Structure formats: C-alpha cells, structure tokens
Amino acid sequence: MQQEISFVEIAVIGGGPAGLCAALEAANAGARVVLLDRQDRLGGQLVKQTHRFFGSRSHRASERGINIAAELTGQVISHPLIEALTGATVFGFYEDGVLGVEQEGKVFYLKPSRVIVATGASEKTLAFPNNDLPGIYGAGAVQTLVNVYGILPGKRVLMVGAGNIGVIVTYQLLQAGMDVAAIVEAAPRIGAYWVHAAKVRRAGVPIHTSHTIKRAYGGREVEGAVIWQLDEQGQPVPGTEKDFAVDTICLSVGLSPLVELLAQAGCRLAYVPQLGGHVPFRDANLQTTVPGVYVAGDAAGVEEASAAMMEGALAGLHAAYSLGYSQTGYEARRAELQHQLDSLRSGPVGEKIRTGLTRVLVE
Amino acid sequence: MDDKTIVCRCEDVTLEEVREAIAGGARTLDEIKRLKRCGMGPCQGRTCRPLIAGEIARLTGQDQANLALPTFRPPAIPLKLGTLARGGAKNEQA
Numbered sequence: 001m002q003q004e005i006s007f008v009e010i011a012v013i014g015g016g017p018a019g020l021c022a023a024l025e026a027a028n029a030g031a032r033v034v035l036l037d038r039q040d041r042l043g044g045q046l047v048k049q050t051h052r053f054f055g056s057r058s059h060r061a062s063e064r065g066i067n068i069a070a071e072l073t074g075q076v077i078s079h080p081l082i083e084a085l086t087g088a089t090v091f092g093f094y095e096d097g098v099l100g101v102e103q104e105g106k107v108f109y110l111k112p113s114r115v116i117v118a119t120g121a122s123e124k125t126l127a128f129p130n131n132d133l134p135g136i137y138g139a140g141a142v143q144t145l146v147n148v149y150g151i152l153p154g155k156r157v158l159m160v161g162a163g164n165i166g167v168i169v170t171y172q173l174l175q176a177g178m179d180v181a182a183i184v185e186a187a188p189r190i191g192a193y194w195v196h197a198a199k200v201r202r203a204g205v206p207i208h209t210s211h212t213i214k215r216a217y218g219g220r221e222v223e224g225a226v227i228w229q230l231d232e233q234g235q236p237v238p239g240t241e242k243d244f245a246v247d248t249i250c251l252s253v254g255l256s257p258l259v260e261l262l263a264q265a266g267c268r269l270a271y272v273p274q275l276g277g278h279v280p281f282r283d284a285n286l287q288t289t290v291p292g293v294y295v296a297g298d299a300a301g302v303e304e305a306s307a308a309m310m311e312g313a314l315a316g317l318h319a320a321y322s323l324g325y326s327q328t329g330y331e332a333r334r335a336e337l338q339h340q341l342d343s344l345r346s347g348p349v350g351e352k353i354r355t356g357l358t359r360v361l362v363e
Numbered sequence: 364m365d366d367k368t369i370v371c372r373c374e375d376v377t378l379e380e381v382r383e384a385i386a387g388g389a390r391t392l393d394e395i396k397r398l399k400r401c402g403m404g405p406c407q408g409r410t411c412r413p414l415i416a417g418e419i420a421r422l423t424g425q426d427q428a429n430l431a432l433p434t435f436r437p438p439a440i441p442l443k444l445g446t447l448a449r450g451g452a453k454n455e456q457a
Contacts, residue, residue, distance in 0.1 A: 038440075089438070089440050091437055091438035091439050091440050091442055092437025092439065093437070094437065100437060100438070102438075102440070102442055102446060105443070105446050106446065106449065107442075107446055107447055107449070107450065122409040122410070124411055124413055125414065126414075127368050127369075127378050127414050127418075127427055128368060128369055129367065129368050130367065130368075131368060131369055132367075132369040132372060256409070256412075256413050260407065260435040260439045261435075261439065262438070263432060264436070264437060269432065270428070271427060271428040271430070273427075273428075277413060278432055282383050285369045296367070
C-alpha cells in the first residue's frame with residue numbers, strides 16, 4: 001500500500017460562500033490554494049437561494065444567491081493558483097496537520113501549511129412523536145428539492161419555524177404551487193425579517209407564535225400534524241391543540257455549526273447558543289487556537305451568507321499574508337474587509353451575533 | 364401505529380431509550396453513545412447530538428454549555444474499508 005502525502009500551501013475545506021471567498025482572497029494575494037468540496041458543484045447553500053439577499057447594502061444586497069455562486073465559482077475555476085476539487089470529502093484532520101480526503105472511491109492525503117475550515121452547518125431537528133414518518137423534511141432539504149431539482153415534496157405543508165429560512169422557504173413553496181397550512185414558531189416573536197413575514201401573511205398563511213409541533217400522525221406517511229401552544233416558560237398547554245391535515249412537515253429550527261474537523265484538529269471550542277452551538281475560539285483573522293488553522297462561515301457561527309463571504313476573505317487574506325504573500329497593501333485590505341464585516345453586523349439585527357462573538361473572540 | 368419519537372435516525376434510538384440511559388446514570392454524550400449507539404451511524408451524530416445534549420441538560424439540571432462534546436475521530440464520513448486500504452496519491456491515475 002502506497003500512501004503519498006501532497007504538500008500544499010493552503011487548503012480550503014468547503015466551497016460555499018466562505019470557502020469560495022477564502023480561496024479567491026488567498027490566491028489573489030499570490031498563494032497556491034487547493035479547494036475541496038464534497039458536493040459535485042461549488043457554491044454550497046448559495047445554489048439553492050433563489051431569493052434576493054436582504055439586509056445590508058454594503059455587500060451583495062438584492063442579488064440572488066444562485067447568481068453569486070455562479071460568479072464566485074467562475075472566478076475560482078478560472079484562477080491559475082486555485083485547484084478546485086469537487087466530490088472530494090475531507091474525512092479526517094490528523095494531529096500532524098494531515099488531511100485525509102476521499103474522492104471518487106479513492107483516498108489521498110494533503111499536508112497543507114494553512115487550513116481554512118469552511119464546512120458550514122447542518123440542520124437541527126426536533127424530537128416529537130412520529131418524527132420518522134416519510135414526509136418530514138428539513139427546510140434545507142426542501143429547498144434543495146424544490147429550487148435545485150424542481151420537485152415538490154407534497155401538496156400541503158406545515159412549516160415549523162418562523163426564522164428567515166422558514167419564512168423564505170414558505171414563500172418559495174407558495175410560488176412553486178404548494179398549499180401552506182400554517183407556520184408554527186415556538187418563540188413569542190417572528191424571527192424573520194418583517195418584509196419576508198409580511199409577504200407570507202399577505203398570501204394568507206397564518207403564523208402561530210408561541211406554538212410548537214406536538215406530534216405527527218399517519219400510516220405509512222404523514223397525514224397530519226397537531227400543534228399546541230407554549231406558555232411563558234415554554235411549557236406546552238394541554239387543551240390548546242390544533243390539527244392540520246398535511247402531507248408534508250418542514251422543520252426550520254436552526255442550524256448547527258459543523259465542527260468535527262476542527263475538533264479533530266484540536267481547536268478549542270465553546271458552546272455559544274447565539275452562534276448555533278459549539279464553535280471554535282478565533283482571533284480577528286479567524287485563526288483558531290491551533291496556529292495555521294482558520295475557520296470561516298457557518299462553521300464559525302451560524303450567520304448570513306454575506307458575513308460568511310467576508311469571514312472567508314479575512315481568513316484567506318491572513319493565511320496568505322502569514323505565508324509571506326501580499327506584504328504590501330495587506331493592512332488596507334484587511335481594514336476594508338473588517339469594516340464591511342462590522343457594518344453587516346451593526347444595528348439591532350446583528351446584536352445576537354455580536355453578543356455570541358464576545359464569548360469566542362480572542363486576542 | 365404506535366407513537367414513537369426517534370432521536371437518532373441512523374441507529375433508530377428513541378427518546379425513551381435516551382431517557383432510560385440518563386435515568387441509569389449516564390451523564391455525558393459519550394456515555395449515551397456507548398450505551399445506545401446514537402451518533403455512531405452514517406451521520407455521526409450531526410442530527411441527534413443537539414437533541415440528546417438538550418435532554419441531558421434538562422433532565423440533570425446541567426447547563427448545556429458545560430456538556431463535553433463526544434470525541435470525533437476520523438473518518439468523519441462513511442468510508443469503505445477497501446477505499447482506505449487501497450491508499451493512493453492526489454494525482455494518481457485510476
């Protein structure tokens with residue numbers, strides 16, 4: 001058995017918004033980059049975001065995720081210093097800094113001088129009776145089915161979760177011709193931007209705040225769902241049940257950062273609910289407690305794609321700089337990226353993120 | 364059909380089984396993993412881990428922030444032994 005290790009300057013794990021921007025920023029500074037993504041195409045979750053980005057005007061507002069993905073992917077693929085590998089899954093981050101990669105049934109090993117982990121997040125789910133019936137999906141899975149493959153998951157859906165993803169997916173399902181019975185939200189307030197929530201309310205979809213799903217029912221697949229009200233302590237109130245005949249239940253109850261590789265690398269992690277779960281400590285350059293290992297995007301804390309792109313760029317810039325590239329102009333570029341990221345997180349919308357970051361930001 | 368609440372879809376572990384383990388003295392994610400196999404399937408705990416952590420915290424009165432993560436070992440994804448055994452290099456031709 002022959003095990004060869006390829007030495008590379010910078011490896012970027014994950015080709016979503018954070019990873020694409022990390023690769024581009026590092027390569028534009030002159031570093032050689034290997035970008036690894038387990039999917040068959042680059043872009044991560046951007047490829048299924050058919051809606052216009054909302055929020056800050058400073059970066060990418062009113063553009064559609066799918067178009068941003070196409071633009072960044074085009075730049076990455078044509079960049080002479082970037083080698084982009086798709087269908088390539090990093091299965092291990094070993095103590096000596098070696099990455100194990102599986103691609104098309106073969107394995108190979110990389111020893112990068114710098115690693116940027118931009119692995120994103122996975123969908124959270126809920127424990128309720130019969131949650132294993134066919135017809136119960138995560139909102140991300142529904143978005144993939146509908147927006148990438150053009151397949152409707154059913155005829156009538158109950159959406160669980162009124163954050164941005166839940167409300168945007170609801171609107172997309174309405175546009176695609178599905179009937180939406182209701183949106184259920186455990187919190188007393190709608191989490192989504194009001195402009196999105198107002199759209200689905202105008203379309204006639206009721207939003208039940210302080211409610212959660214009690215159980216699903218059905219024989220071989222979902223035939224309906226029962227919801228009930230939550231009191232001020234978050235405890236369900238018997239007698240408040242409402243029954244919806246639906247063939248689909250869509251769970252949009254948050255994302256959890258994918259930090260397994262960071263944990264394997266030995267990065268110090270902390271549980272920060274505002275950032276979605278366990279996330280690594282990092283400095284302002286997105287470097288973790290393991291020198292040379294960076295984090296960016298949802299793996300660093302669940303946030304919007306625009307922030308992921310800025311974090312990726314900051315990590316890519318510093319990784320290249322630390323290898324001796326981009327010695328002139330570094331400070332100005334860093335300040336510009338940091339300013340854009342700070343402005344994305346300013347105001348009341350960014351408060352939760354800012355609070356969470358104080359827990360894991362180190363000097 | 365009977366109502367059942369699945370916590371770990373990969374290994375078909377129910378909420379009742381997780382509560383049994385906690386009632387039996389299990390206090391960490393790793394202990395429950397060893398007793399019930401949840402987190403040892405194809406998704407490697409990405410789905411069940413937050414649910415089980417919440418359950419341990421709720422039933423034992425611990426702060427979820429103080430619960431240790433389970434140990435993550437390579438491989439992080441299902442990988443065929445044959446693939447691993449064959450080895451290879453990055454630019455090797457098939």
